[in-house]
Amino acid sequence: MATNDRPESEFPHSIGKPATRALVEAGYTRVEQLNGVSEKTILSLHGVGPKAIKILKAVMTEKGLSFSE
Numbered sequence: 662m663a664t665n666d667r668p669e670s671e672f673p674h675s676i677g678k679p680a681t682r683a684l685v686e687a688g689y690t691r692v693e694q695l696n697g698v699s700e701k702t703i704l705s706l707h708g709v710g711p712k713a714i715k716i717l718k719a720v721m722t723e724k725g726l727s728f729s730e
Contacts, residue, residue, distance in 0.1 A: 676716050679708030692717065696726040703728070 671691045672681050683706035689695060695703065695717060703709055703717070721727055 673716055673720055676713040677708075680706075680710070680713035683708035692720050692724065693726060695721060695728065697729050699730070700728045 670681055670685050670689075672684060674681075684690075684703075687706055700714055704711075704714060718728065
């Protein structure tokens with residue numbers, strides 16, 4: 662656990678703290694958990710913007726993962 666009682670996340674730091682917080686609060690702590698989730702769903706989280714989506718897509722592609730259509 663993180664020092665603030667939130668689970669640690671494995672998201673790249675480059676997506677920014679607001680995006681990371683939004684993902685963790687929505688129950689996502691690893692990039693693998695985003696596989697098959699729609700971009701629209703992730704973009705609807707307060708703090709996640711196009712920059713974070715672009716970075717997450719790149720990381721997911723490297724791992725053979727993708728957002729749903």
